[in-house]
Amino acid sequence: xxxxxxxxxxxxxxxxxxxxxxxxxxxxxxxxxxxxxxxxxxxxxxxxxxxxxxxxxxxxxxxxxxxxxxxxxxxxxxxxxxxxxxxxxxxxxxxxxxxxxxxxxxxxxxxxxxxxxxxxxxxxxxxxxxxxxxxxxxxxxxxxxxxxxxxxxxxxxxxxxxxxxxxxxxxxxxxxxxxxxxxxxxxxxxxxxxxxxxxxxxxxxxxxxxxxxxxxxxxxxxxxxxxxxxxxxxxxxxxxxxxxxxxxxxxxxxxxxxxxxxxxxxxxxxxxxxxxxxxxxxxxxxxxxxxxxxxxxxxxxxxxxxxxxxxxxxxxxxxxxxxxxxxxxxxxxxxxxxxxxxxxxxxxxxxxxxxxxxxxxxxxxxxxxxxxxxxxxxxxxxxxxx
Ligand SMILES: [Zn+2]
Numbered sequence: 518x519x520x521x522x523x524x525x526x527x528x529x530x531x532x533x534x535x536x537x538x539x540x541x542x543x544x545x546x547x548x549x550x551x552x553x554x555x556x557x558x559x560x561x562x563x564x565x566x567x568x569x570x571x572x573x574x575x576x577x578x579x580x581x582x583x584x585x586x587x588x589x590x591x592x593x594x595x596x597x598x599x600x601x602x603x604x605x606x607x608x609x610x611x612x613x614x615x616x617x618x619x620x621x622x623x624x625x626x627x628x629x630x631x632x633x634x635x636x637x638x639x640x641x642x643x644x645x646x647x648x649x650x651x652x653x654x655x656x657x658x659x660x661x662x663x664x665x666x667x668x669x670x671x672x673x674x675x676x677x678x679x680x681x682x683x684x685x686x687x688x689x690x691x692x693x694x695x696x697x698x699x700x701x702x703x704x705x706x707x708x709x710x711x712x713x714x715x716x717x718x719x720x721x722x723x724x725x726x727x728x729x730x731x732x733x734x735x736x737x738x739x740x741x742x743x744x745x746x747x748x749x750x751x752x753x754x755x756x757x758x759x760x761x762x763x764x765x766x767x768x769x770x771x772x773x774x775x776x777x778x779x780x781x782x783x784x785x786x787x788x789x790x791x792x793x794x795x796x797x798x799x800x801x802x803x804x805x806x807x808x809x810x811x812x813x814x815x816x817x818x819x820x821x822x823x824x825x826x827x828x829x830x831x832x833x834x835x836x837x838x839x840x841x842x843x844x845x846x847x848x849x850x851x852x853x854x855x856x857x858x859x860x861x862x863x864x865x866x867x868x869x870x871x872x873x874x875x876x877x878x879x880x881x882x883x884x885x886x887x888x889x890x891x892x893x894x895x896x897x898x899x900x901x902x903x
Contacts, residue, residue, distance in 0.1 A: 518673045519623050524644050532637035533617050539591035540640035541611040542629045553604040564633035590615040612639040626672025647671060655731030656773055659738045659746060660766040661711030664718045667773050668729050674774040680725055687717050719749035726754060735777060736761040759784060789887035796826055796898050809895030810846040816901055817869055818843055822878040824900040827866055828888040831896030835865035844868055
């Protein structure tokens with residue numbers, strides 16, 4: 518599982534003058550997963566083109582040659598990796614500086630926007646964003662006797678085998694008081710025992726939530742156990758419970774993961790739909806929000822975007838100013854701001870998203886029902902800083 522200290526190590530790497538780092542983020546939809554190497558290669562080459570064009574436009578020919586050689590070495594290394602890559606995740610992050618022997622790569626099981634940068638330092642921002650954006654889930658799987666804890670983050674699962682280590686100890690300690698109840702019928706005793714077990718589990722959850730830092734909780738196991746546990750949890754933890762699911766205590770990691778991702782997906786879709794509704798309402802009231810491509814591009818030009826939302830089906834052609842870089846949706850003859858000539862672009866969203874990210878705006882792709890809802894309102898919009 519990717520952790521923040523790896524990213525921090527990349528961030529603190531000192532820039533090597535004249536030797537930029539190629540930062541690559543690629544993403545495949547599940548429908549493309551059968552031919553992922555091809556999908557990744559096409560994306561990589563497309564995203565690389567603006568960088569190559571930028572170098573080709575340099576006036577200083579000797580600097581240009583030097584940069585082309587540096588870039589070619591990084592590109593070659595990345596391509597070699599992509600060709601042989603065996604996909605087991607939907608996204609891939611790569612940081613490469615061939616001349617400095619830097620090659621860092623990680624499959625990431627959440628959608629990342631495809632992009633390539635070639636800069637002095639590794640462009641880690643997309644990775645930092647997913648740490649902020651994605652919630653860590655705790656899954657407690659329990660029956661009347663045992664308990665297991667899993668954490669799920671960024672599409673990956675880990676069983677925390679240490680979590681319930683002292684569960685057994687606490688059971689043994691307390692069974693001593695049971696001797697006097699030897700007359701109790703077996704069923705009743707079993708029920709008592711189960712309740713006692715779940716009570717300890719519930720008590721331990723407080724510590725575990727802190728230790729494993731999960732913000733949402735899923736209760737899993739036989740229905741009797743999960744509903745009993747839900748009642749026993751302290752209130753602040755009960756509020757974090759997002760679902761109860763029926764699973765056998767011996768369920769495999771992949772079963773627990775599949776169920777968790779299904780729930781996470783549903784919650785994420787609901788959150789997106791709420792965000793889109795909120796955006797539409799705010800934009801209609803004129804309350805620091807805009808909807809539609811033209812108003813969004815204007816806000817972008819003014820550096821006012823706080824959070825940009827766009828629908829996965831939104832597509833716009835447009836133009837970019839060759840001088841100041843301003844973006845326009847329709848066919849103008851010249852730039853509104855500086856009067857220079859415009860160059861057509863097929864993927865205006867991609868350009869707008871990159872620019873918004875450069876302005877430290879949050880950028881969010883919305884899918885499903887939320888995507889359709891936003892598409893009907895112009896496909897793109899933004900909450901504004903002021
Ligand atoms: Zn211009």
